[in-house]
Structure formats: C-alpha cells, structure tokens
Amino acid sequence: MRRKIVTIRDVALLAGVSVSTVSHVLNGNAQHVGAIKRARVQQAMDELRYRPNAIARSMVKQTTATIGVIITEIDNPLFIPVIASVESVLSPAGYHMVLASARDIESEIQAIETLRSQQVDGFIFMSLSLYYPVDHLVYLRDEGVPFVLINRSVKDEQFNLINWADEQAAYDATEHLINLGHRHLGTISGPVFNDPPRRSAMERHHGWLRAQSDHGITVQPAWAIVADYTYEGGYRATQELLLAKQQMQSGPTALFVASDMMAIGTLKALHDAGMQVPRDIAVMTMGDSPFTAYTVPALSTFELPVAEAGQLAAQILLDWFTQGSPDGFQQVTLNLTKQIRESCGAKIDHTASKPPLSPH
Amino acid sequence: MRRKIVTIRDVALLAGVSVSTVSHVLNGNAQHVGAIKRARVQQAMDELRYRPNAIARSMVKQTTATIGVIITEIDNPLFIPVIASVESVLSPAGYHMVLASARDIESEIQAIETLRSQQVDGFIFMSLSLYYPVDHLVYLRDEGVPFVLINRSVKDEQFNLINWADEQAAYDATEHLINLGHRHLGTISGPVFNDPPRRSAMERHHGWLRAQSDHGITVQPAWAIVADYTYEGGYRATQELLLAKQQMQSGPTALFVASDMMAIGTLKALHDAGMQVPRDIAVMTMGDSPFTAYTVPALSTFELPVAEAGQLAAQILLDWFTQGSPDGFQQVTLNLTKQIRESCGAKIDHTASKPPLSPH
C-alpha cells in the first residue's frame, strides 16, 4: 500500500488554499468555507484521487471507530450470524470490526492487549462459554473500556452480558415431551463435566432435570449421557444410550438432546439402530442450525435468537460511544423460540400404545 | 478507550532516558542500548503499564500489519473455515484482519475505499462468485495493492486467484454415478441463469453435461432443474423433478445435486415423496458441509478444500509483504476430495434390477 501518498497538503496546494480549509470541507464543516473554495478543494481532491488517511485522523481524534470482536470456538457455527449481525449495525454507523480468535484465556488476554494497542474503541467477546477466571475482564472494565459479552459464562453481575435462556428452553422442551405423555425421558447433554464447567451445558441439563422434578418424574441416571455438542458426540452418546437400554431391558420413550448438532448425530444413530423417530422414540432439541428443518424427520427444536444477540451487543457499544459511559451494566437474557416439527411426535396414548410394561 | 494515555515520553521521563532510547528497546534494537538503561526502561514500562500505540507506529512506518477481508454472502457457511484459516496463518505472523461485508459491487467498492483509507496492507476477497465487472479490481491491482481472490468469478488472468475445481468435481461425481451403472441422470443445478452468471454453478452444471457426453449418454433436459444452492431450493427443485417424472412416466435413476445444502433438501423431498435413497434413486453432491456424513442416508460427496484456500490466500499476501511484489500472479485451482458414503448406492445390475421399461 505504499504508493506515493496524496496528502491533505497536496490538495491544499493544488486548490490554492490552506490545509485547514481542506480539513474543514473534509469534515463537513462546510459552513465555514466559501462555496468557491469548497468547489476548488473538491476538484483538487478528485483530480489527485485524494483518500483521507484514517490512521492519521485516529491519531489526533483519539478514536478509531473500530471495535474488536474476540471469538473463541471459531468453528462454532453460532458465531457466523453473530458477526453478521454485529457488522450490520456497526457498518451503517461508520464503525469497523477487527476480528481476533482466542481459544483460551491466555490468547484472549493476548488478543485484548493487541487490539487495545490498535486503539479499538471497544470489544465484543463471543462465547468462551466456560467458567474461566475473568480477572482480565474485570481489569478491562475498571479501566473504563467498553465491552459486551455474548454467551459467556460469568457469575459477576458487573458486565454487559447477553445470554440465552438456556435453562428455560431446556425446561420447556422437556416439559413439551412430558405434556405429550412421556414419562421415561433420556437426554444427551453437552459437556457438563468440563473443567472449568460450561454454562450452557450445565443450564440445559438443569432445565431437563427441573422439568421432570416439577412433574414428579423420577430421573433415570443411566439415560443421561454426556457428549460434546458435536455430531459425532451425539452419535456415539446415542449408541451408548441404546446399549444401556438393551442392558436394562428398558429405555426412554423420549429424548432431550441438548444441541441440534448432536441431535443430527442422534437421528443418525437411531436410524442405524433401526429405530424410528418419533414412533419408537421422540426427540426434542435446541440450537440455531437451519438444518433442523430438513432432517428426516424434521427436528422439533427451540431456536436461539443469535442475530439478536449480535445486534444488541453492537447497539450497546454504539450507545456507549455516543451517549457516554452508562450508569449500570446491561444483563440481557434472550428467549428461544419453540419450533415444533416432526421429531417429537404427537401425544401418546398411555392406555393403548404400549405393551403392559408397568402396572401403571 | 480514552484513559489518560501513557506515552513513550512518560516512560522516558520515569526511566530518566530519552524517548529514542525507549523506542530502541521497544523495537528490539537493544544492542544499541546499555544493559542498565535497558533494565530501567523495562521497569518503567511495567510500572506505568505502558502499551505501545500501534496507530502512531503505523503512522510513521506506513504500514498497519492489517489485511482487509471482504466477504459477500456473509450467510454462506463457506466463509467460516476460510476466515478461520486466514486468521490462523495471519496471526502468528503478527498480522490482523479487518472484516467487511459487501453484497454487491457498489458496496464492495465502498468497502475497498474505506479499508484503504484505514491503510490496510492488502486484501482478500471472498466469493462474490458472479461474473461482475472487475474494473475496480484492475484499478486496485494497477495501483500495486496486494490482494487475492478466492472463489471469484473472473476471466482476467491477471489476479491472484484461488478457485476450486468445480467443473472437474462435478464431472467426477457424475462419472461415478455412470460407472455405477446409471444411464438416466438428473441434476439439481445451482443458479446458472443468474445475471451476471455464477461461475461455480455454471461449472458444476457443465461438468455434469460433459461427463454424460463423454460416456455417450443423452441428456434429458426435463431432468435438469435449476435451484439456488439453499435447502429450500433443493427441496422445491426435487419436487419439481418428481413432478416431471410423473408426467413423463419416466425419471432419472441417479441425481447429481450441485451443492450439499441443496442435497439435504433433496433427501428430504425424496423422503417425503416416499422414495428411498439410494434404492429408488442415487444421489451424489459436493460442498463443504460436515453435515453430509450425518444425513440419512449419508451423502456421497466431493469435499471442497476450504481451509486450504484461506491459508493459501493469507500466505500469498504474507510472502508479498516480506519478499516484495512478485513477478506474476498465482492462479491456483484446488481439487475436491471424493467421499463415497451411502447415498450413491452400489453398482446397479441392468439385467435384473428393473422391470422391463425398455427392450435394452
């Protein structure tokens, strides 16, 4: 990019005016500039193909109109709609986005340092959804740096924090299954045993438990298998569950699968085992993948409002920049949307549908 | 980000040295600095929590160590692995990435201007895979700005250009079907009738045609349906095909679906119509979605080496920066990887498998 650079000075020279005049027309303070000179300046800029140097401007304005987006799990499909929506609100406001990825705390700290030295005006942190230490974020906050966290596992109340109502959605999904008549529920959980633990996985698992508890259903621990949110994980966990069922001579009639990627694996494993969904087993899941509508059978799911999270995050930052540091911090929990399709089946008939397994 | 900024001057003052000395230790020119002073400077930096201002540095060095990535179709899953891999090679080299999206030529031109004024050192353009005019890219090239195009539809030979071997993969996929014994082939094409046309769709369609031509198979135009690379499109196109089949009293025994997203829709439509894959109809597709392994049945596909494209693009730019402007431009075509699973079925037996539709 090292052409011979055309500067504001060149323009001033050609237009026969001073640099400050050029600067004024550049910044729209055109009221302070006579029409004749303004035209001359415009023409000189065009002639010279002048392009203002944003770096130099940032230098004096002490602001870059750029926000840093730090993402983890760059392979997580979730972050596409997020950055897309962040971009969609930032861009019209004249803000830019620099991206950095960080798969752990160390590289996150590193990324923050680098972006700060690049003078970004704020941050969006996307999704290191483990309960990691957040000392560096506390520090950042105390320095007055604007940032917002999306889907982040923190317990501290003092951040701008956007989360999804994972626990409630899992509860609702499970309850939906219960209302359909199911009394024997299994689950494929996310990575609940991670260390540090992962918020969404914990919450979703908890929602599954709570719904059953509220309905007086006894949880069968052998029917709760832990996986890792991937297709493969869902596939293997389902095989495991089927094995347990075989050994126990009894299995769940309905499954809550804690992520739609896993649910795809579950569907596959069930199919490979010769089981039909929802006839032999009902399935509910949650997530944001548009694929769920096109699986066979189509998955009943709770959809994450992912784009909303990104928009909101960007808007919080923008407001901060324009209106100055806010009084408190925003804690937003976005609800998921119920999407009933085929995999959860219809209401089951307890009196007729099953052979007399239990006296009930 | 407007704390009271700690500058190199503050450090110099505290350490009792000159700014240029601080600058030297900052830039590793430590040979020129005595050990005692060096230590003093280090300590002062730590004490003040000094963070060098990259903006100021860029200002004098005339380089930002940042490359602009302009993507279109931000909803296209393809670009995730691309930017992930771009980041993975840029980051270790100390380079950053600023993202902009542009869904048409006008906004692309706009994005280029903005990023240039931000003094990015180069560009990666990702995937406006239509034959749009490229005057602005020619201009960019002639100005000596480093950039590379990924999956871009251009005919000009004078760009760094990374593409996938779409035509060949489509040819191979079709030939695979032919080798399996199929003689009646259908296709769900991408948006071939777009204006301007879309390279990958055209090429894939052409590959499908060429393979049949090479094997002396007569193409049945009614079995070639055009869609738009989406699930929905694949679903609807397949329904259309089924309708045509019904009206003609004969249909294809095998389908080449030009993208895996569409193929998911195809599978669904086929299932909804009560047809079994591959028994009733064989399916081959191509793309980069990891989902294909988990559909029912698992999709036979040609996989796009997407990450490779990103790495290559980033590397070309990095080499340019370190070794200076190259002599020519690189034109790379990356081959897809054959992945045979269930949906294409096994070799079919012409003598026995079908009721005597034809005397053959």
Add this chain to the structure above:
DNA sequence: TTGAAAGCGCTAACAC
C-alpha cells in the same frame, strides 16, 4: 551508547 529533532497526515484552537 545515547539524545535531539524532524516528521508521518491530520485536526482544532486560535488568529486574522
């Protein structure tokens, strides 16, 4: 080995 000083391209008082 160290320091003084001249910018990098731009903005914003402040004069005129």
Add this chain to the structure above:
DNA sequence: GTGTTAGCGCTTTCAA
C-alpha cells in the same frame, strides 16, 4: 471565511 500552528505517539536519521 481563511490561514497558521501546535500537537496526536511514535520512529529514525544524524550528532554528540
């Protein structure tokens, strides 16, 4: 209205 000028934080000759 328009021009002069002092920086923004840093690197880099060039002298000492």
